[in-house]
Amino acid sequence: MCLAVPGRILSLTGDDPLTRLGRVDFGGIVKEINLAFAPQARVGDHVLAHVGFAIAVIDETEATRVFDYLRDAGDSVSEERDRP
Amino acid sequence: MNFRDEYRDADAARRFANAIRGIVTRPWTLMEVCGGQTHAILRFGVDRLLPPEVSLLHGPGCPVCVTPAEYIDKAIEIASSRNTILCSFGDMLRAPGTKGDLFAAKSRGANVRIVYSPLDAVTIAQAEPDRDVVFFAIGFETTAPANAMAAIHAKQSGVNNFSMLSSHALVPPAIRSLLEAPGARVQGFLAAGHVCTVMGYREYEPIAERFGVPIVVTGFEPLDILQGVYMCLRQLEDGRAVVENQYSRAVRRDGNEAARRVMREVFQVAPRRWRGVGDIPESGLSFTEAYADFDAERRFGAVMTRDDAADLCIAGQVLRGDRKPTDCPAFGKSCTPERPLGVTMVSNEGACAAYYRYRSLETMDAAQ
Numbered sequence: 001m002c003l004a005v006p007g008r009i010l011s012l013t014g015d016d017p018l019t020r021l022g023r024v025d026f027g028g029i030v031k032e033i034n035l036a037f038a039p040q041a042r043v044g045d046h047v048l049a050h051v052g053f054a055i056a057v058i059d060e061t062e063a064t065r066v067f068d069y070l071r072d073a074g075d076s077v078s079e080e081r082d083r084p
Numbered sequence: 085m086n087f088r089d090e091y092r093d094a095d096a097a098r099r100f101a102n103a104i105r106g107i108v109t110r111p112w113t114l115m116e117v118c119g120g121q122t123h124a125i126l127r128f129g130v131d132r133l134l135p136p137e138v139s140l141l142h143g144p145g146c147p148v149c150v151t152p153a154e155y156i157d158k159a160i161e162i163a164s165s166r167n168t169i170l171c172s173f174g175d176m177l178r179a180p181g182t183k184g185d186l187f188a189a190k191s192r193g194a195n196v197r198i199v200y201s202p203l204d205a206v207t208i209a210q211a212e213p214d215r216d217v218v219f220f221a222i223g224f225e226t227t228a229p230a231n232a233m234a235a236i237h238a239k240q241s242g243v244n245n246f247s248m249l250s251s252h253a254l255v256p257p258a259i260r261s262l263l264e265a266p267g268a269r270v271q272g273f274l275a276a277g278h279v280c281t282v283m284g285y286r287e288y289e290p291i292a293e294r295f296g297v298p299i300v301v302t303g304f305e306p307l308d309i310l311q312g313v314y315m316c317l318r319q320l321e322d323g324r325a326v327v328e329n330q331y332s333r334a335v336r337r338d339g340n341e342a343a344r345r346v347m348r349e350v351f352q353v354a355p356r357r358w359r360g361v362g363d364i365p366e367s368g369l370s371f372t373e374a375y376a377d378f379d380a381e382r383r384f385g386a387v388m389t390r391d392d393a394a395d396l397c398i399a400g401q402v403l404r405g406d407r408k409p410t411d412c413p414a415f416g417k418s419c420t421p422e423r424p425l426g427v428t429m430v431s432n433e434g435a436c437a438a439y440y441r442y443r444s445l446e447t448m449d450a451a452q
Contacts, residue, residue, distance in 0.1 A: 001147045001175055001433060002120050002226040002278040003304075004334075006087035018236065027086060034203065037229060037343040046087055048281065048334055051173070052201025053230045055343060056281045056334040058087055063333040066307050070096055073103040073314055 004050040006058060007033070009043050024049060087333070091305030092128070100310035101133035104317060111137045112320050113269050114313060115262075115405050117255060118276035119146035119433025120304050126442040128306040138313065141269070141405030144258050145276050146433035147222050148175045149403060149426075150358040151251045156181030158387045159220050159249055162380065163194035169212060170249075171205035172220040174198045178421075178430040202234035209238065209246035218380045221248040226278040228252050228369060229343035232350035235371075235378045247380040249387075250369065253356060255279050256287045257367035262404060263295045270405060272316040274302040274309065277331040282347075284339030288327045296325045303331040350375045357389045359427065360400025397426030402435050409436040410447050416440060 007026040012035070014020040020035045024047060031049070035041050038054035047054035116122060122142040125131050131140055144150060156179055163170035163186065170186070177187040177198065190196040195215075199205050202219055209217035221231040231248065238246040255276055262268060275288060280301045288299045298319035302312030312330045319325060329335055349372065356368025371379045381387060393400070396414070401407040409415050409428070419425040421440060428434035439447055 001173070001223055001431075002118055002145070002276060003432075004226070004278045004281070018233070018240075034201075034233070036233060036346070037340055039342055046085075048278070050226055050278065051230045052203055053233070053343075055226065055229075055278065055340060059333050060085070063085065063087060065332060066091065066311050066330075067096070069311055069314075070100055070103070070307075074099050076103075076106075 002050070004048040004055055006046050006048055009041060009045050009047060012043060022047070022054065024054075088305065091303070091307040093307065097130075097133060097306050097310055100307065100314060104138070104310070104314050105135045107314070107317055107321055108135055108137045109321060111139070112271055112317060113139045113141060114272045114274060114316055115141040115143045115270040116274040116302070116309070117143040117145045117259065118279070118304075119149070119431065119435065121145075121274060121276070121302065121309060122435050123433060123438045124304050124306065125309060126438040130306050130309050133310070134313065138317065142402065142435040143405060144262075144358065144361060144403040145224065145255065146403070146428065146431050147224050147227070147251075147253055148179050148431040149399060149428050149434050150253055150361065151179065151222050151427075152357055152359045152389050153181045153392065154387050154389050155249065155251045156185065157183060158384070159186060160184070160189040160194065162218050162249065162384050163189055163196045165384075167214065168216045168218060169195045169197055169208060170218050170220060171197050171199045171208060173222065175432055176220055176222060178424070179427045180424055202231045203237060206234050206238050206241070206243060206246055209243050210241065213245060215245060216383065217246050218384070219246070219248045221250045222252070224253055224255055224276070224279050225283045225347075226281065228351060229282060229347045232346045235350045235375050236346065238378065239375070247378050247383050249380040250371065252351065252369035253358065254353070254367045254369070256291060257364050258358070259288075260291055261364045261367070263291070263297065265404070270297065272298040272320055273300070274312045274316065275299050277301060277303045277308070277335060280331070280335045280339065282340050282343045284337050285327050285329060285335065286337060292325050292327050298325050299327045301327070301329045301331050301335050303334070358403070360392060360395070360397065361403055362393070362400070395426075399426035399428040399436070402428055409439040412436070416447060
């Protein structure tokens with residue numbers, strides 16, 4: 001039920017904050033998604049869509065942190081192994 | 085980036101597993117709260133990458149599973165009444181009530197329609213002004229704002245033939261209840277990322293402090309879960325217990341203010357019963373006075389919950405992490421997705437469904 005799927009906004013329609021819609025591309029499938037909970041969303045942004053609503057705009061800087069974290073975690077493991 | 089495939093990289097997953105092995109010095113028991121995470125763990129085999137010291141228990145985060153059977157009975161009753169349409173998310177159709185499920189009711193002629201979004205139910209109500217349209221509004225904090233928005237749209241458009249059978253549940257009170265239970269075994273939590281996308285994670289900070297458990301807000305892809313496990317274990321090994329955010333690409337500390345505001349307008353915190361688990365104070369939502377007219381229980385009669393502790397199904401113990409699906413004598417025998425004894429066997433977030441779907445060869449061996 002809490003499934004939320006990432007997709008990219010292709011275009012926007014409407015000005016009313018409660019009914020503003022985005023056409024969102026989910027890997028080739030395009031659906032209209034309500035943007036009431038993502039007032040900052042712009043064309044080209046990736047959003048997480050849940051039951052027809054965008055619940056977050058994906059922060060693209062934060063999105064790569066998992067790989068930085070993995071590099072640091074991996075380094076600290078090899079350091080511990082190298083310790084006499 | 086498409087924000088999905090990059091987090092399914094097998095080589096990176098193995099490196100995370102190595103890093104985890106490098107820091108673990110003793111046995112630890114963690115719980116992933118959300119059933120979506122449970123399915124990802126079994127589907128991608130994340131549990132098999134972990135060292136034997138680390139146990140993952142599966143938590144209560146499946147709204148379909150924790151909706152009491154009486155609500156499903158009520159939904160069937162409404163759908164079978166004259167001049168009504170019951171709209172539901174597809175996940176709910178195979179969930180058994182005390183006398184069958186919505187799918188069977190639909191095949192007998194009850195007016196049940198599957199909707200993708202709560203707003204679709206309002207659209208149906210506008211198109212069918214002579215019928216009472218009821219939306220079966222289930223969900224955790226992730227879904228509650230969308231459900232609330234359906235009531236707001238209906239009110240603004242003057243749609244009077246629309247109401248909602250509401251069964252919402254809140255996650256932090258359930259975590260607190262698990263930790264307060266005698267013999268609580270969970271030493272660290274992976275909190276449900278999308279619940280926190282809406283709510284943020286301030287509510288978890290007093291829980292981490294009071295019970296001395298690390299809580300890591302975690303996403304749903306294999307690398308998210310492995311990082312969440314690593315962060316949780318790092319805290320446990322260092323003797324720390326704070327809230328950390330692994331899922332920072334979608335979660336901020338204060339959550340989604342626009343969504344929370346809409347949720348507060350329509351719903352207020354209320355006590356609630358969790359199917360198989362029992363009553364948990366302040367763990368549900370009822371309508372605010374301004375939206376009380378949209379409560380289907382006012383139009384079709386209140387749902388009376390019953391004590392289901394004596395039911396054959398052990399789903400309650402599975403949802404609390406006390407038992408694994410494969411501990412159940414009925415698993416894969418008298419309980420299958422085709423003939424389920426409980427909702428955990430049919431829901432897309434149910435732990436029993438995950439074991440049945442992704443571990444059938446070995447679990448069927450064990451069951452023989």
